[in-house]
Amino acid sequence: QPIACPDCGPRLSLVPGHADPLGQAIALLQQGLIVAIKGLGGYHLAVDACNNQAVARLRQRKQRDEKPFAVMVPDLVTARLLAELEELEERLLAAPEAPVVIVRSRTATPVAELVAPDSRWIGLMLAYTPLHQLLFADTGLKALVMTSANASDEPMLSDDAEAAEQLAGIADAILTHNRVIQVRTDDSVLRVFQGRPLFYRRSRGYVPRPVPLPFDAGKILAVGAELKNTVCLTRGREAFLSQHIGDLKNEATLDTFCRTIDHLGTIMEIKPELVACDRHPDYLSTRYAEELGLPLVRVQHHHAHMASCMAENGLDGDLIGVIFDGTGLGDDGTVWGGEFLVGGYGAVERAGHLKQVRLPGGDLAAREPWRMAAAWLWEPLGDGIWQLPGMPVLAATDRQLLQAVLERGINAPLTSSMGRLFDAAAFLVGAATRNSFDGQAGMALEALAEAAAAPELLLYRLQPGTPFQLDPAPLLLGLLQRLQAGESSASLARAFHAGLAAAVVDGCDLIRQETGLDRVVLSGGVFQNRLLSELVYTFLAKSNFSVFIHRLVPPNDGGIALGQAAIAARR
Incomplete structure (x- = not known):
């Protein structure tokens, strides 16, 4: 039970000091200022979500240009004013877990445009602690931006001294209390897909609820991926995933x-006898696993995605895995991300993949989508890529350098990344010119496509072989031709999604003809795209495939640890 009485606390305080901490914090929020608020699992930065200037100030100070912010409201009545809510979305919002639910925003919403720029969706959550509820009680505040208080790429702040030091230049004041946060944990994030929840981030409220396994896994530690990291501990037929940890790129x-x-091992009373990690040798999680001194199983990234979806759906045996994401080290040393796998927990074969192209500039290509458009269209267009709409104006020497990069592969590794293909398509139809956060261009392309009717499918090409290759160049060229003919960008964005979904069905059908397999799992961060997931699922089901998707863990790298544990158990 918590300590909560007039004598023992909890006690609120404000930095800088004030006789009425709560009243002063509310007054600052009403004035459009930024207040850091100590919550259940860490500190949030809060501003009035209906004040565009306040939100702009928060973006500038936190150096978060365009990534959407989550918004907290006091109750369902207010939530209905801001968003068009389905029954299940309301039940999820009001549930004890109190997640952030991504819902469709109303056209006449009072929420500032800068909360979720160029998006028809908004992440809503209800006030889930008494302190949060007091911020709204008779204060006139309808909605507050609630974003995790942390520097870029670092974990959410939970220590009072660290918060006071690191938030000094960001927050105008800090509203805190004298209850120590024992375990740092971010808010869970999900959306409704096909009438059921789909996790983007599984954390506060849902952890450490076990995921049932279809077999006894013993005691295994799986250390997950580098991005959106979670870890997993197994005990018999149960898998316990940790809360969202973040991107393993720094010491913090x-x-x-x-x-x-x-902590997870202590509360679950699990002492692992085996450890599983990604095959990438430079991940911090891999190095940690190597130093434990336990038997070690290295798992290929996309195989782990596939096994994660299999495990949570209670599947066994061989099947088809369609795994689409941004990046993962492949068996051949190149960057994979658009994969058709065949097999099960024990072993998989790469039956097909997105055709590989150069990643010009390496990591820079993930931030500048024009580079991927150039990479995909260099072969059919050559120097004609410089006439593509929106291409940057480069000096002759820079053009020659890029051409050398594409032809010779200097600082341009090969990739089959589906995430980078979405970047290219988003650039070509004018949906996005940059990725200031992971998946931004893909999200923009999806938002644009949702506004259009389903068009005639554009052509793509499946190149036979072992493995077969999906060549989307004709699809991209078709987008350009239709754009020049005056077709709307929204229609073309929809056509790209539909064409890609049709290609997935054709790829799976090729595999079925050779293997007889008709079960398909969909995994990887690209399947956070609601429209693509809907189209792929529908098209496959119409072609008599049994289709399985994620429900208990995220399709992104937050679910990788579960797949690593399942594969290690079988080996």
Whole structure:
């Protein structure tokens, strides 16, 4: 039970000090200022979500240009004013877990445009602690931006001293209390897909609820991926995934990673006898696993995605895995991300994949979508790529350098990344010119496509072989031709999604003809795209495939650890 009485607390305080901490914090929010608020699993940065200037100030100070913010409201009545809610979305919002639910925003919403720029969707959550509820009680505040208080790529702040030091230049004040946060944990994020929840982030409220396994896995630790990291501990036929840890790119996140493993093992009373990790040798999680001194199983990234979806759906035996994401080290040393796999927990074969192209500039290509458009269309267009709409104006020497990069592969590794293909398509139809956060261009393309009717499918090409290759160049060229003919960008964005979904069905059908397999799992971060998932699922079902998707863990890298554990158990 919590300590909660007039004598013992909890006690609120404000930095800088004030006789009425709560009243002053509310007054600052009403004035459009930024207040850091100590919550259940860490600190949030809060501003009035209906004040565009306040939201702009928060973006500038947090250096978060365009990534959408989550919004907290006091109750369902207010939530209905901001969004068009389905029955299940309302039940999820009001549930004890109190997740952020991504819902369709109303046209006449009072929420500032800068909360979720160029998006028809908004992440809503209800006030889930008494302190949150007091911020809204008779204050006139309808909605508050609630975003995790942390520097870029670092974990959510939960320590009072660290918050006071690191938020000094961001927050105008800090509303805190004297209850220590024992375990840092972010808000869970989900949306409704086909009448059921689909996780984007599984964290507060849902962890450490076990995921049932279709077999006894013993005691295994799986350390997950580098991005959107979670870890997993198994005990018999149960798998316990940790809360969202974040991107393992710095010492602060690595420290949280280590603490999370120790804490989860302690409360679940699990001492692992085997450890599983990604095959990438440079991941911090891989190095951690290597130093444990336990028997070690290295798991290919996309195989782990496939096994994750299999495990949570209770599947066994061989099937088809359609795994689409941004990046993962492939068996051949190149960057994979558009994969058709065949097999099960024990082993898989790469039956097909998106045709490989150069990643010009390496990581820079993930931030500048024009580079991927150039890479995909260099072969059919050559120098004609410089006439593509929206291409940057480069000096002759820079053009020659890019051409050399594409022809010779200097600082341009090969990739079959589906995420980067979405970047190229988003650039070509004018949906996005940059990725300031992971998946931004893909999200923009999806939002644009949702506004259009389903058009005639554009052509793509399946190149036979072992493995077969999906060549989307004709699809991209078709987008350009129709754009020049005056067709709307929204219609073309929809056509891209539909054409890609049709290609998935044809690829799976090729595999079925050779293997007789008719079960398909869909996994990888690209399947957070609601429209693509809907089209692929529908098209496959109409072609008499049994289709399985994620429900208990995210399709993105937040679910990787579950797949690693399942594969390690079988091996």
